[in-house]
Amino acid sequence: MRRRLLLAGVLAAPAARAQGGYPDRPIRLVIPWPPGGTNDIIGRLVTEGMAARLGQPVVIENRGGAGGMLGSEVVAKAPADGHTLLLGGSGSLTITSLVQARLPYDVATAFAPIGMMAQGPNVIVVHPSVPATTLRELQAAARAAQPSLSYASPGVGSTGHAAGAMIAQALEVEMDHIPYRGTGPALNDVLAGRVPVFTNALAPMLPHVQSGALRAIAIAGGRRSAALPALPTTAEAGFPQIEASTWFALLATGGTPPERVARLHAVLNETLAEPELRRKLLDGGLEVEPSESPAAFEAYFAADRARWAPVVRRAGMRVE
Template identity: 55%
Template structure:
């Protein structure tokens, strides 16, 4: 039993221990690692580095970016799922590398709902449906009619099996009620090259890499697969405007940690992310990549979005029988 005399003797020691305890539990007190499941140089890499630069300023700690591509994003995702649950290893998740890969890869060593703790949503890069200018279709209706009568079938290019471009092409085929051939490439660049050359008729992708080719006339934009028009392609009508409300697709980005990461650390990361997204310079840089910023009010809101988007694309993947070999 601690009497008054002992309590007075212990008081200085307790007082000295409080700053040490506070320092020991401060987060973050060392660099945070962001894993990007793509090679350096692409849109995912740019978005990840812009976000972490801003978060580092707000958290007072550096971020180390690690590009870990391979297996459609599975390798990078797995590395985060298996990392310590302490908030010091996080993932830049995306529509293709995180969500769609989990639906089409034959063996995925994690569950995107059970094994990851959502931190926050970054934003969407709505996909644009484009064709080679020699294709006699300027609207979604004309493209549908052409797809239905084309012999051999129209072909659509994608950056690879299980990418957002792949499943959007499959969704077009389902909505058009027409057979279409999928031609996968190793990245967006080679896919664009073959569509520009006329070897493949259709390409769907985020707007940023397509925009210069649309402006130069090498690609014709048929529609934006979104509810509203893009600010930097205001002349391109949406799929919704053209009577195809189910044809919606975007390349989205968000941050995740392993499930079991302490809630207060997830909250701290979420707050730093949203503060970064509110910065004018960050907004401008992401808009240059075609990203429409859409911060999530809470980590749970981002989690609900993932569940809803997964359910929507699961239906498309099942109907189109998409599987990565």
């Protein structure tokens, strides 16, 4: 566990402490992943701006483990007063809730959705030795491969595992899953040509695509990426069912008073509107995606789980 105090909030005007005295003490943000990753970066950037507006500092607490389940459990079981928040995402909430055999909380009721922060579309890449520049060509290469093509992932039950399964199902091909302990080791073996296919967030892949060490096949998102504008989306390539974006959002403990959730949502969106913050996130391969309301994000989360559930079930993904 690692704790850091963001002091921007101590400079905020007293008016920021309105709304019935909330917040009346520091807010704790639990990031269910170790320090240093994308979750950690976006958490620090966004909560610094929120702290200044709320008039209270934000203490960031990294609680990694079990695909985000350990940190999520801390928030699920905290007092429902809006002083303990979760940086949730597609991996720690959607995929983990579908692949874990035993969750210590009900993901549908344990959290009070506040709003989205950002999304990073995943990019499908292959080692240059693979004879494919499009998804159709990857489909043909996979059908002709003996033995089967394999794909890397950051681990069993990860978003990358599910994304690879989604690609294989959409292309109607057999692909072997090769799990690693994190994105770094997986990426290293793909770069070395030991595993030919990988799907992950754009940020860590971008320099290798630009250098030619990896070949990008498609963006697995709803629109093209500003970082790789010439790269088609999976829908443009003829496979709209392949959609795998990494998203990041803010949630409170289930049962948190609606007025406090609304306050946090408003402050979150004000922070996300800052041009400098948006630039920093875009430089990291992320696009700001604020929610219109907590209810809108709740509907998005439910739809995301419904979309991934048959993929996970068909692939037999399960973590005991």
